[in-house]
Amino acid sequence: MKKKNQLLAFGVMAALLAGVFTGCGSTASENIKTEEENITASNGELKEINIGFVDTSGANILLGTEGVARDQGYFEEEFAKIGFKANLVPMAGAGPAINEALAAGSLDIGILGDVPAVNGKSNGIETTVISFSGLNNTVVVLGNPDSNIKTVADLKGKKVATQKGAFMHRILTYILESEGLTIDDIEFVNLPAQDALAALETGSVDATVTQPSDVTYRLVQENGYDEVIFSRDHEGWSSGGMSEIRNDFLEQYPETAVAFLTAFVRANEYIENNPDALKEQWVAAGYKAESYDYSYPNHDNYATIEATEDVVENAKNTLKFLQENDLTDGDFDVDEWYDLSYYERAKAEYKGE
Structure with missing residues (x-):
């Protein structure tokens, strides 16, 4: 064939x-x-x-x-x-x-x-x-403005979207561990990158973990979404x-x-x-x-x-x-x-x- x-x-x-x-x-x-x-x-x-x-x-x-x-x-x-x-x-x-x-x-x-x-x-x-x-792969955690997520600790109990088994999932575990949290402390929503960002914009999830991109730049700089944490600022939090x-x-x-x-x-x-x-x-x-x-x-x-x-x-x-x-x-x-x-x-x- x-x-x-x-x-x-x-x-x-x-x-x-x-x-x-x-x-x-x-x-x-x-x-x-x-x-x-x-x-x-x-x-x-x-x-x-x-x-x-x-x-x-x-x-x-x-x-x-x-x-x-x-x-x-x-x-x-x-x-x-x-x-x-x-x-x-x-x-x-x-x-x-x-x-x-x-x-x-x-x-x-x-x-x-x-x-x-x-x-x-x-x-x-x-x-x-x-x-x-x-x-050189990093992630950014973005929070919906209506969800009032300013720190990693604020993710507790919130709906957080990212793709299960992807590198974003792995780095998310490191981010949560830095505040004594685990995946069980959040409501993990398994969505691919594009769908996760769409869910964030519609408000169906409180936060998303995704690669920095043109879209995340727009959401932060132009639409007032909260940049909770950027993994590039932390040693070992890259992929x-x-x-x-x-x-x-x-x-x-x-x-x-x-x-x-x-x-x-x-x-x-x-x-x-x-x-x-x-x-x-x-x-x-x-x-x-x-x-x-x-x-x-x-x-x-x-x-x-x-x-x-x-x-x-x-x-x-x-x-x-x-x-x-x-x-x-x-x-x-x-x-x-x-x-x-x-x-x-x-x-x-x-x-x-």
């Missing part, structure tokens, strides 16, 4: 999955195959690779390093070199939808947050992490994301991981040489320049790629959070999950080493 048909059918395929998968990819040096027939289709046409990313806006908005790689044509160029056509697939269902598509085989690479990525791995989806985004590739696809086409990461390397180089690139990207998506400074005051919404000690520790803490909150009963070794050798090869080849 062709990839485009798989995309239409991944929901059905996911429902048919049974069993648990284990194991991780080998290193790039072990896996890289040079035979031409493993890269190009027998009829000379480009093979296809489907790369899913989170897009809850429904407007095909892709920001950060991956957005630059798409918009500057780096994905297209790097994959074409090895006989592939890259399809960037927006996933309105966010991380959980990416997990389903990876499990079904209708996506080959997923760019998603740490919580759904770790959750998917702990539940048996065979993937290898080839890039980390860093720890990250990662790019992961299906192990079976990686084993068959290891050059695709190198091509993907070369596009990332080129995108980060572009960002470094154009300091306003990420802000301009934000504005081009239809958002206010002021809301970018509000959301990312350090202008750091790009992928750091490296497996630094803090991002690895964050992944381990994410697994612990999922287990302690009965969101998974699975387990795995985080240190065996990621493989940055493809990144090292991408850097070396791009620099001509």
Whole structure:
């Protein structure tokens, strides 16, 4: 079945999955195959690779390093070199939808947050992490003006909306713990980001925990909503994301991981040489320049790629959070999950080493 048909059918395929998968990819040096027939289709046409990313806006908005790689044509160029056509697939269902598509085989690479990525791995989806985004995801707790929520302590007994199992949920637990509270002390309302903000505006919930955005900026600066707390002001209250590739696809086409990461390397180089690139990207998506400074005051919404000690520790803490909150009963070794050798090869080849 062709990839485009798989995309239409991944929901059905996911429902048919049974069993648990284990194991991780080998290193790039072990896996890289040079035979031409493993890269190009027998009829000379480009093979296809489907790369899913989170897009809850429904407007095909892709920001950060991956957005630059798409918009500057780096994905297209790097994959074409090895006989592939890259399809960037927006996933309105966010991380959980990416997990389903990876499990079904209708996506080959997923760019998603740490919580759904770790959750998917702990539940048996065979993937290898080839890039980390860093720890640049934060949350803001907004209160409806009519609910009189000025502090974290005021959340007790209130209806608080966020998406269960998402990184916002994890950071919410840290926020509540800072005031001696738990999830049981609030009325937790499980809603995805867009619905949570809509519920806040209609007054059906008292507060929401969400990523800072153009919408949250408007609500605070223009509509008088209460900014109860911003996680960026507290050490350890941030989250990250990662790019992961299906192990079976990686084993068959290891050059695709190198091509993907070369596009990332080129995108980060572009960002470094154009300091306003990420802000301009934000504005081009239809958002206010002021809301970018509000959301990312350090202008750091790009992928750091490296497996630094803090991002690895964050992944381990994410697994612990999922287990302690009965969101998974699975387990795995985080240190065996990621493989940055493809990144090292991408850097070396791009620099001509």
